[in-house]
Amino acid sequence: MSEAEFLAAYDPRAYPAVAVTVDVVALTIRGGGLRVLLIRRGEQPYAGRWSLPGGFIQPGEDLPQAAARELAEETGLSDRVHIEQLASYGAPDRDPRMRVVSVSYLAFAPDLPDPRAGTDASEAAWHPVGGTPELAFDHDRILAHGLERARGKLEYTPLATAFAGDTFTISELRGVYETVWGVPLHAGNFHRKILSVPGFVESTGETTESGGARGGPRAKLYRAGDARLLHPALLRPAREETIR
Numbered sequence: 001m002s003e004a005e006f007l008a009a010y011d012p013r014a015y016p017a018v019a020v021t022v023d024v025v026a027l028t029i030r031g032g033g034l035r036v037l038l039i040r041r042g043e044q045p046y047a048g049r050w051s052l053p054g055g056f057i058q059p060g061e062d063l064p065q066a067a068a069r070e071l072a073e074e075t076g077l078s079d080r081v082h083i084e085q086l087a088s089y090g091a092p093d094r095d096p097r098m099r100v101v102s103v104s105y106l107a108f109a110p111d112l113p114d115p116r117a118g119t120d121a122s123e124a125a126w127h128p129v130g131g132t133p134e135l136a137f138d139h140d141r142i143l144a145h146g147l148e149r150a151r152g153k154l155e156y157t158p159l160a161t162a163f164a165g166d167t168f169t170i171s172e173l174r175g176v177y178e179t180v181w182g183v184p185l186h187a188g189n190f191h192r193k194i195l196s197v198p199g200f201v202e203s204t205g206e207t208t209e210s211g212g213a214r215g216g217p218r219a220k221l222y223r224a225g226d227a228r229l230l231h232p233a234l235l236r237p238a239r240e241e242t243i244r
Helices: 003-009 063-075 139-156 160-164 170-181 187-196
Strands: 019-030 033-041 054-056 082-089 100-108 121-128 201-207 220-224
Touching: 019 063, 019 139, 019 160, 019 170, 033 063, 033 139, 033 170, 054 063, 063 082, 063 100, 063 121, 082 139, 100 139, 139 170, 160 170, 170 187, 170 220
Parallel strands: 019 100
Antiparallel strands: 019 033, 019 054, 033 121, 082 100, 201 220
């Protein structure tokens, strides 16, 4: 049998139907705290419950396209967002409608305005990490995996710059690490470690307009460098420690 003959006779109904969705763990730093973007579901199942943004992929749509579309449709967020694949989830009972496999994505963005709900979301809001309500489906598990991935990637990639905006000071970058990791870091040692990693950050040649509330010297401004991996890595300290 040729391939053309095989495909002409092939019946996909011989196998159980499986749907594919995408779910997005979108993180940002607002008000000095780590926040995750949640939507309140406007439709069944789990109507009225909070969940991660996401939905079914459309015909002819690739997974990254679906993740970006769902994030934009349900929250209005589309610009200045770094997005990457996180993991896949396929437990048979994870969705009460039918067998649904979800491919999750992790998104990072600097401080953004309040999102707007759209499509099947009745509300969208940034929630403090550690203070989220119980989520629909298995989204609590997906969120936990997303947070651990983000915290781990700060050790060996320049991901922290995705939270910091186009330009930033070393102090602001340290604030990103402290917020995501949840531990205080020694300012001087952190500054030396950051500048010792080739390609992590590069100077813009400019400084802040003022020295801050204490009237100190103006701080140098930096932007993300061209490094894709950090060597040496910035290992995450335990909660009772600081970077040494």
